[in-house]
Amino acid sequence: MSGPYLEVQGLKAAYGNIQVLHGVDFSVAEGQIAVILGANGAGKTTTLRALCAMVSTEGSIKLAGEELAGHRTADIVRRGVAHVPQGRGTFPDLSVEENLLAGAFVRTDAEVQGDVQQWFETFPVLGERRNQSAGSLSGGEQQMLAIARALMLRPSLLLLDEPSLGLAPMITRSLFEQLTAINADAGTTMLVVEQNASLALGVADVAYVLEAGEVALSGPADELAADDNVRRAYLGY
Amino acid sequence: MVVVASLLGIFDVSLDKLSNGELWLAQFFRGLSDGATYASVALALVMIYKSTGFINFAQGSLALLGVYLVYVFSVEQGLPVAVAVLCAMVASAVVAMFVERVFIRPFPPDHVLPLVIVTLGLLLIIDSAVGIVWGFRTRSLPSMFPTGAPIEWGIAQLTWRTIGNLGTVFAVVGLLYLLLSRTKVGLAFRAVSSNLESARLVGIRVGPTLGFGWALAAAIGTLGGALVVPDLLLEPSIMLRVLIFSLAAAALGGLDSLVGAVIGGLVVGLARNLLVTFLDLSELALATAVAVILVVLLVRPTGLFGSTRVERV
Numbered sequence: 075m076s077g078p079y080l081e082v083q084g085l086k087a088a089y090g091n092i093q094v095l096h097g098v099d100f101s102v103a104e105g106q107i108a109v110i111l112g113a114n115g116a117g118k119t120t121t122l123r124a125l126c127a128m129v130s131t132e133g134s135i136k137l138a139g140e141e142l143a144g145h146r147t148a149d150i151v152r153r154g155v156a157h158v159p160q161g162r163g164t165f166p167d168l169s170v171e172e173n174l175l176a177g178a179f180v181r182t183d184a185e186v187q188g189d190v191q192q193w194f195e196t197f198p199v200l201g202e203r204r205n206q207s208a209g210s211l212s213g214g215e216q217q218m219l220a221i222a223r224a225l226m227l228r229p230s231l232l233l234l235d236e237p238s239l240g241l242a243p244m245i246t247r248s249l250f251e252q253l254t255a256i257n258a259d260a261g262t263t264m265l266v267v268e269q270n271a272s273l274a275l276g277v278a279d280v281a282y283v284l285e286a287g288e289v290a291l292s293g294p295a296d297e298l299a300a301d302d303n304v305r306r307a308y309l310g311y
Numbered sequence: 312m313v314v315v316a317s318l319l320g321i322f323d324v325s326l327d328k329l330s331n332g333e334l335w336l337a338q339f340f341r342g343l344s345d346g347a348t349y350a351s352v353a354l355a356l357v358m359i360y361k362s363t364g365f366i367n368f369a370q371g372s373l374a375l376l377g378v379y380l381v382y383v384f385s386v387e388q389g390l391p392v393a394v395a396v397l398c399a400m401v402a403s404a405v406v407a408m409f410v411e412r413v414f415i416r417p418f419p420p421d422h423v424l425p426l427v428i429v430t431l432g433l434l435l436i437i438d439s440a441v442g443i444v445w446g447f448r449t450r451s452l453p454s455m456f457p458t459g460a461p462i463e464w465g466i467a468q469l470t471w472r473t474i475g476n477l478g479t480v481f482a483v484v485g486l487l488y489l490l491l492s493r494t495k496v497g498l499a500f501r502a503v504s505s506n507l508e509s510a511r512l513v514g515i516r517v518g519p520t521l522g523f524g525w526a527l528a529a530a531i532g533t534l535g536g537a538l539v540v541p542d543l544l545l546e547p548s549i550m551l552r553v554l555i556f557s558l559a560a561a562a563l564g565g566l567d568s569l570v571g572a573v574i575g576g577l578v579v580g581l582a583r584n585l586l587v588t589f590l591d592l593s594e595l596a597l598a599t600a601v602a603v604i605l606v607v608l609l610v611r612p613t614g615l616f617g618s619t620r621v622e623r624v
Binding site: 126128146147148151152155156159162163164165166167169172175176177178179180223224227 | 512
């Protein structure tokens with residue numbers, strides 16, 4: 075395939091009259107992990123929501139060369155885009171197992187049950203609580219469940235919004251190890267919004283810095299990690 | 312003097328009745344039969360509540376329309392009553408899908424207040440439309456079940472209709488339980504009510520899922536109406552009264568519990584008939600329903616079987 079896997083051009087988004095994104099351009103190559111950094115209110119979450127048609131948008135979003143803009147969320151999911159929203163990405167009233175089955179809602183193949191078992195092996199704590207309601211899990215367990223739920227789609231593109239939010243540093247680190255392992259094994263392209271910039275830059279291939287709804291800086295993750303401005307603003311040393 | 316005399320009169324009658332086992336048994340059977348009908352309409356309310364998180368006041372009106380369709384198919388067209396009920400269930404489901412698509416879907420599903428107001432408006436519109444089309448004269452509607460009673464103790468009769476009503480309700484609750492817990496549609500249903508945003512993000516089409524819920528609830532409501540109305544007379548305000556008893560049943564059961572709706576319905580049906588017999592005040596029948604709602608909301612807002620939402624932060 076020629077060209078990037080995800081290519082976003084001139085992306086604008088607004089909540090009512092408040093314009094949040096003013097023409098964002100970025101791209102992610104197939105199998106890469108990209109990270110979006112930025113201060114609060116820079117438009118990181120809105121960018122991810124715009125990709126899934128969860129906010130009104132203008133501009134072009136191409137996935138594997140096909141235009142996503144103008145499609146509904148349910149159709150974008152059917153093209154293999156999974157999204158772990160910030161905070162609660164689970165169904166609190168459904169059991170852990172039902173959460174995973176819901177994640178595979180659009181799949182029709184026979185391997186769904188096998189995938190459920192596989193996630194119970196990857197995250198044993200979820201297996202132990204398969205019949206418990208997801209709302210009764212701890213914050214970290216819910217975040218694991220939300221990510222496993224998203225991966226049940228067998229997505230080609232995984233969008234992660236602040237996966238480390240509210241997690242202990244140890245758990246965050248093992249979570250990112252899991253994500254890089256999944257990226258290496260399944261070749262899942264990932265776009266991650268993350269406050270923990272040093273950790274995110276450590277696993278990412280490319281990085282974009284959003285400021286006031288526009289891309290202010292971009293480049294390979296290791297170059298950005300070495301950039302003085304990025305270090306001062308986001309890494310704090 | 313008059314007051315004392317009438318109070319004594321009530322007491323007298325009650326004492327007399329207390330010792331009349333057959334009367335109590337008769338009222339018990341009536342209570343079961345009424346309860347089954349309230350339960351079936353309550354099931355429709357619970358289905359909508361489970362998927363949308365609000366009480367659909369238009370539910371009774373859709374059932375009213377359905378019952379008039381039963382009348383048209385059975386009395387006017389001459390179809391067997393059971394066939395007429397099935398046809399009316401399908402027809403009211405189609406109407407409900409149309410209503411949901413046109414009047415409900417334009418509103419965001421998580422903005423409950425405007426939606427409740429819309430359903431109140433729909434209640435008035437559909438009830439009036441039924442009045443305009445079929446007029447306000449009362450009609451009698453045949454029952455799906457044969458007349459007569461296989462079991463009798465004096466005036467206490469366990470009629471085929473009571474048995475049929477109970478059987479229908481248990482069959483409906485069983486089928487709904489299987490639908491919700493064992494099918495993909497059921498999973499979509501529960502996912503939408505649990506977390507709307509995540510439901511969209513796993514690819515569930517929220518609008519059609521809710522539309523299906525409306526259709527199903529209307530069909531169940533029509534079935535419930537077809538159980539209730541043969542005991543009463545068919546006229547355009549009939550379902551409003553049934554709706555109040557069914558609301559009490561649903562509130563008692565816990566609003567989001569299918570089993571709760573059935574048990575709530577039976578309790579309300581029994582309470583209504585037994586209290587009315589004991590106090591000899593048939594005028595207060597409706598008040599028992601409102602009293603049940605009040606007591607539940609005060610003492611146990613989640614009802615008997617309602618789920619307290621567990622959510623750790």
